[in-house]
Amino acid sequence: MKDQRAPQNRPEAARALAVAAELRVVVGRLVRRLREQASAGDLTSSQKSVLLHLEREGTATVTVLARAQDMRPQSMGAIVSTLEVAGLVDGAPDPADGRQTLLSLTAACRDMIVAGRAARQDWLFRAIQTNLDGEEQEQLAGAVELLKRLAAS
Structure with a gap:
């Protein structure tokens, strides 16, 4: 029973x-x-998540990163800008679509x-x-x- x-x-x-x-x-x-x-310096959890996503998945656009983090592309754009200024992320034109920017980690990151x-x-x-x-x-x-x-x- x-x-x-x-x-x-x-x-x-x-x-x-x-x-x-x-x-x-x-x-x-x-x-x-x-x-x-x-310590990863003064990085926020959102910034760390973006860096880990780029490390794990490779290059991505702001839109892809925003979708992965469940946020608006405008909010992700602000996060990415901060990471670019810090020298942790670089952007390059997408060879398949020049209107898009592919983001990747820098060597320093x-x-x-x-x-x-x-x-x-x-x-x-x-x-x-x-x-x-x-x-x-x-x-x-x-x-x-x-x-x-x-x-x-």
């Missing part, structure tokens, strides 16, 4: 709920610590992204090496596999 109690009243569900709450807090704290390790990732990776490596013994590092490796499964679900 099926257990009719509310999910939070079943011991295994109550445990999963508690783990979910604790995991959310711990992951948030870890993300904040990682962000502290390699790519270097900044690589350096930021390296700093975060180094901090995490040192934290693991310093704070966890060999057995704990193995447990963490197993937990990473479980987190991958959660992230993929």
